[in-house]
Amino acid sequence: MSYVTRVWQDHKAAITPWLFLLPGILMFAIYIVIPIFQSIAISFYRWDGLGEKTFIGWENYRELMRDDIFFTALQNNVIWLVLYLLALPAGLLLALFLNQTTRGIRIYKSLFFFPFVISQVVVGLVFSWFYDPSFGLFNTALMKIGLSPIAVLADERYVTYGVIIAGLWPQIAYCMILYLTGLNAVDGEQIEAARLDNVRGWRMLWYVILPQLRPATFIALVVTVIGALRSFDLISIMTGGGPWGSSQVLAYYMYEQAFSEYGFRMGYGAAIAVVLFAIMLIYIGFFLAKMYRDEKGR
Amino acid sequence: MAGITLNKAIKRYGAVDVIHGIDLEIEDGEFCVLVGPSGCGKSTLLRMVAGLEETSGGEIHIGERNVTRLDPAARGVSMVFQTYALYPHMTVAENMSFGLRMNGHPKAEIAAKVKAAADILKLNDYLERKPKALSGGQRQRVAIGRAIVRGPEVFLFDEPLSNLDAELRVEMRVEIARLHKEIGATMVYVTHDQVEAMTLADKIVVLRSGRIEQVGTPLDLYHDPDNRFVAGFIGSPAMNFVKARVRDGRVHAPGLSDEAFAVDIALPPNGTDLLVGVRPHHIAIDPQGASHTLIVKEALGAMFHAYLEAPTGERIVVEVPEAEAVGLQGDVGLRMVPDRLLLFDARTELRLR
Numbered sequence A: 001m002s003y004v005t006r007v008w009q010d011h012k013a014a015i016t017p018w019l020f021l022l023p024g025i026l027m028f029a030i031y032i033v034i035p036i037f038q039s040i041a042i043s044f045y046r047w048d049g050l051g052e053k054t055f056i057g058w059e060n061y062r063e064l065m066r067d068d069i070f071f072t073a074l075q076n077n078v079i080w081l082v083l084y085l086l087a088l089p090a091g092l093l094l095a096l097f098l099n100q101t102t103r104g105i106r107i108y109k110s111l112f113f114f115p116f117v118i119s120q121v122v123v124g125l126v127f128s129w130f131y132d133p134s135f136g137l138f139n140t141a142l143m144k145i146g147l148s149p150i151a152v153l154a155d156e157r158y159v160t161y162g163v164i165i166a167g168l169w170p171q172i173a174y175c176m177i178l179y180l181t182g183l184n185a186v187d188g189e190q191i192e193a194a195r196l197d198n199v200r201g202w203r204m205l206w207y208v209i210l211p212q213l214r215p216a217t218f219i220a221l222v223v224t225v226i227g228a229l230r231s232f233d234l235i236s237i238m239t240g241g242g243p244w245g246s247s248q249v250l251a252y253y254m255y256e257q258a259f260s261e262y263g264f265r266m267g268y269g270a271a272i273a274v275v276l277f278a279i280m281l282i283y284i285g286f287f288l289a290k291m292y293r294d295e296k297g298r
Numbered sequence B: 001m002a003g004i005t006l007n008k009a010i011k012r013y014g015a016v017d018v019i020h021g022i023d024l025e026i027e028d029g030e031f032c033v034l035v036g037p038s039g040c041g042k043s044t045l046l047r048m049v050a051g052l053e054e055t056s057g058g059e060i061h062i063g064e065r066n067v068t069r070l071d072p073a074a075r076g077v078s079m080v081f082q083t084y085a086l087y088p089h090m091t092v093a094e095n096m097s098f099g100l101r102m103n104g105h106p107k108a109e110i111a112a113k114v115k116a117a118a119d120i121l122k123l124n125d126y127l128e129r130k131p132k133a134l135s136g137g138q139r140q141r142v143a144i145g146r147a148i149v150r151g152p153e154v155f156l157f158d159e160p161l162s163n164l165d166a167e168l169r170v171e172m173r174v175e176i177a178r179l180h181k182e183i184g185a186t187m188v189y190v191t192h193d194q195v196e197a198m199t200l201a202d203k204i205v206v207l208r209s210g211r212i213e214q215v216g217t218p219l220d221l222y223h224d225p226d227n228r229f230v231a232g233f234i235g236s237p238a239m240n241f242v243k244a245r246v247r248d249g250r251v252h253a254p255g256l257s258d259e260a261f262a263v264d265i266a267l268p269p270n271g272t273d274l275l276v277g278v279r280p281h282h283i284a285i286d287p288q289g290a291s292h293t294l295i296v297k298e299a300l301g302a303m304f305h306a307y308l309e310a311p312t313g314e315r316i317v318v319e320v321p322e323a324e325a326v327g328l329q330g331d332v333g334l335r336m337v338p339d340r341l342l343l344f345d346a347r348t349e350l351r352l353r
């Protein structure tokens, strides 16, 4: 027996899982882990993507501190985050509403789920038309009730909210599906026990049903936070960050600095990406800590 | 003071009647057991009393009140569910006090009631635990505690012991009996286990397919069943049934014996088909005879169950004391006391008396 065969024979059980994990680990390393470190490294250079890299230390970060658009983007990301969280209660309400057995309920469920299935690009286009000052439904409706039209996407005051509402549409659908699945697992006898205790309506929801939906809430929270922080497609389709950078978010600003026609500032873009990564890291840390606690608690 | 009265209570799902007009009187403080095979409508009937199922027809009274259309919470009942239905995110104390807290009782009163219930059920050491960290028996205790704390007039139990292992089941059965003595409230208890019914009940209600077959004390039902169903359902091991026919004013049951025997009740006309029922300990084996074949002996300790096959192919179980059973084998005879036999009309399955 050769040495290799003998090692294999003796440690089969220990080696096999790693063999199965290998393709995934390789992919994850090549496309996720290594690029993260590369980005962090690049953020300390000035680089146009083709020519010489020049090490400039913290200069990119110092420039960020002076960059108004960066702070607008940061602020908008916070607004996105806060408003995106509305997807949770809205999804829950929809799920509660759709969690019944009437004829054709599946059709209604599918219809409500539909926005999540279609591409963000399509969602962006649909909402661009919806807001269009000349033929959009939104302004047609405003005029019907006697208000003057608002060019939502051209107005600095409203543009971010307009895009967020477009983003909420599929996000609510996603949360709704998560909650619908969660509601399936709710114990009917607990609800009946509570009914005997004269608990109903909001108190039933709060004290009996929501605690049972905690796993669904947790997943919905995580995907919503991540979804808000990496918002990109809708900005790109609907506003391109405008007007005058007022609807910028970090992900899109990074792309604009690093890859768009304004110049290929790889280092500066990387610095923005690192800031975004740091923010996400807070949530990922929270996520992992919670997973770890749950695993241990079992 | 709250007995329960059902008056032609009906439950209908769509066009299907599940409970067919039940009349039932449960006295104040009585322990009433609803028993019957799976799917006969026990849970449905109990849940109608609780108000968790709408009553499609008839009336339900608790005490003096007509509760037929009342909300579950307004009926003054507590229910213990088969799966316990404890709130997993609350501690034992929080589970027990939940109803009181939700209905704005003062803190001191709640604490006192939880303590009292915990004392009765020996739960004091577990009050701060979550249900997850309790055994099945302890969880069931908590569920009962939650019912007690509310101080209801009526307790409803839906197969509360069927998720427990055999040993715990006996223990909890005794516990529930003690509880009933201590609290003295009216209790309605659903089970498919006739042993539980026999041991716990003041009054047993035997249900089949949404109808009452018989109501009575455990021993009434055991000794004096109204029909073949009740006779076969109550008692363990179950009663033996063999076919018989009226011949010359006597009963001829070839599964028991070649000879027809006389009984002291009025028999229907010659040629009527009957069923003879006999409990396994009301017949004996005659080692000298050779009318039946011994198939299997089951040793239960002091008693054996002997499974016999009659020449007609019918199976008969006989309870035999250990001393007599040891040597038994091959072909044996049967000895019986005609007084101990119960006769049923083969067609209607009603008892002949």
Ligand SMILES: Nc1ncnc2c1ncn2[C@@H]1O[C@H](COP(=O)(O)OP(=O)(O)O)[C@@H](O)[C@H]1O
Pocket (backbone or CB within 6 Å): B013, B018, B036, B037, B038, B039, B040, B041, B042, B043, B044, B045
């Ligand atoms: N929601 C329902 N719709 C139609 N039939 C039902 C429903 N719930 C129960 N049933 C029927 O009612 C009968 C009695 O059920 P149940 O009371 O649960 O029986 P059990 O005596 O085993 O507790 C069963 O035959 C069951 O199929």
Ligand SMILES: [Mg+2]
Pocket (backbone or CB within 6 Å): B042, B043, B044, B159
């Ligand atoms: Mg049942």
